[in-house]
Amino acid sequence: MSENHREGNKKPSNSQLLFAAVVVLALIIVAVFVLAQKDTPPSENQKVKQDIVVPEPAQTSVVNTATEVEPEVLVEPEAEREIPDTREPETPAPTAIAEPEALVLPPLSQSDTEIKAAVANFMSNQAVKLLADDDVIRRTVVYVDNLANGKIAEKHSPVVKPQDNFSVIDDDIIITDPNSYERYTPYVAMFDTMSTAQVVRLYDQYKPLFEEAYEEIGYEGNEFNGTLADAIDELLATPIPDTALPLIKESVTYKYAYAEWEQLSAAQKQFLRMGPENMKKVKKRLEEIKSALNK
Template sequence: MSENHQEGNKRPSNSQLLFAAVVVLALIIVAVFVLAQKDTPSTENQKVKQDIVVPEQSETPQVNTARETPPEQVVEPEVTLPPQREQIEPEQVEPVEPEVTLPPLSQSDTEIKEAVSNYLSNQAVKLLADDDVIRRTVVYVDNLAKGKVAENHAPVVKPQDGFSVIDDDIIITDPNSYERYTPYVAMFDTMSTAQVVRLYDQYKPLFEEAYEEIGYEGDAFNGTLTDAIDELLATPIPDTALPLVKDSVTYKYAYAEWEQLSPAQKQFLRMGPENMKKVKKRLEEIKIALNK
C-alpha cells in the first residue's frame, strides 16, 4: 500500500493522521487521574503495664537480751502481690484500599478531560478528541495491532501543519515536517512509566467494556495493546532521509523494504528518527510494565 504524500511543499487536502506511537500512550494518559491511595497505618503493639504495690513493713521491735525469758517472736507481715494482668495484643487492622467508582463509559469524557488537566499542559489537553476518547482509543489500538491506521477513530486531533517534501536531485521528506509531532511526543515525557501503567490498570474496566462493544472478549484488550506496541517497535529507524518517488499525485518510498512496511509503521516513520527513538524507548518501558 502506497503512502500518500503531498507534492512540493503544499499541504495535502486530506493527509493521514500520524498518531501511531503517540496514541498508545495517549490511551493510558487520558484515562482519568488516580485517586490518592491512603494506606491505613498499622497500630503499634502496646503492652499493658501494672504497678506492683508493696505495703510498708513495720519496724522490728528491739529485743532485751538481758531478760531471762525469751522475747516474743516477731513475724513479718505477709506481702500479697496483686495478680499480673494478661498482656493484651491489639487487633491487627488490615489497610483498606479506597474504593474507586468509575464513571459510565458513555459519560467518561468530562471526567477524563478534568483529569488530564491535572497532569498535562493546556496545550496537551487540546490534543485530545472531543468525544468518546476511550472508545476511539480502543478502536485505534485494535487497528494498530493489525498494522492499520483507523484515521476516523483517532483519540487525538491531527497535526495542524501538513506533510511536505523537498524536491531536489532526489525527493525526500522535509525534516521540518517532523516538528509537527513534537507536542505529541512530549506527552510521553509528562508522566513516569509507573504512573502511566497505574492509570491504565485502574481504568482498565472501561477499556475492556469498549473492547467488548466491538465484538471481542474484554480481557483480551491488554494483549491487543501489547501487539500494537510490538507493531510499532518493529518499525526500523532510518539512518538517513528516505528517498521518495512520485506516483501520480502521491508519493511512495523508493526502496521496497520501506514501502512494504505496514500502513501503521509507515505512519510512524513520518515522526522522524529522533521522535521515533524517544517514543520507542517509552513503549519498551510500558510493554515491560504491562506484562509483569
C-alpha cells in the same frame, strides 16, 4: 466500527496480579514492624516493683534462771503485695473502618467530558485540544486494535491530525524534509508530559469502559489488555533510521526507495514519519508502559 478484526487468544489482564503484589507488600511491612517490636527488650514495670525491707533482728539479753525460757521467735513481716486485679479487661469497641467509595464511571457514550477532564489534570489546555471531540475511548480501542495488526485506522484516530502537511526535499534524491518531523512534536510532548505511573493509573481507572468498547466491536472485553500490548510491540519493532531515507514519488504519494523500509507495516511507516528523535522518546515511554502492564 472497526476496520479490522483480530483473531486468536490474547494475553489476560494482570489487574489481579497487581492487587496481589500490593497485598503481599503490605503483609511484609506489617511483619517487619512486629518483628522489630519483638527485638526490643521489655521494660520493667516500676509501678508494680516494690523494695522489700528486711528488719534487723533485735538483740535479746540472756537471763540465767532456773526456769528455762523458750527463746523469742522473731517473725519477719511479709513484704506488702498488691492485690491482683482479677477483673476481665474491658474489650474496646471496634472502630468502624470507612469503606472506600467505589469509583462510579459514566456511561461509555457520555464519557468524553470526564476523560478530557482527567487528562487535563496532567496536561495543558493546548494538549487537551489535540484529543478528538467525540468517542475518545471508542476511537482509541478501534485505533489500537488496528495498530496491533500493523494498520492505521485514520477515521478513528483519538487525536486530531497535524495541521501542517507532509513535505519533502526534492534534490538529487527525494528525502523527507526534517521540518516535517516537527508536526508530531506536540503529540510526543503530550505523550511525554504524563508519567508512566499516571498513564497506567488513568488506563486502569477507565479500563471497564475500554473493555466495554472492545466488546462492541466483537471481542471479549478482558482481551483488550493483550491487544494493547501487541500494538506497543508493533511500534517497538520499528527500526530507527540513522540517516535520511530516500523516497520515490508515486502519483500524489511517496514510498520508500529501499525494500527493507517499504516492506514495514503501514503503522510502522507512519511511525517513521515522526523522525528519529521523536521515535526515541516515544519508544522509551512505550517500553516503560509495557513493563508496568506486565508486572
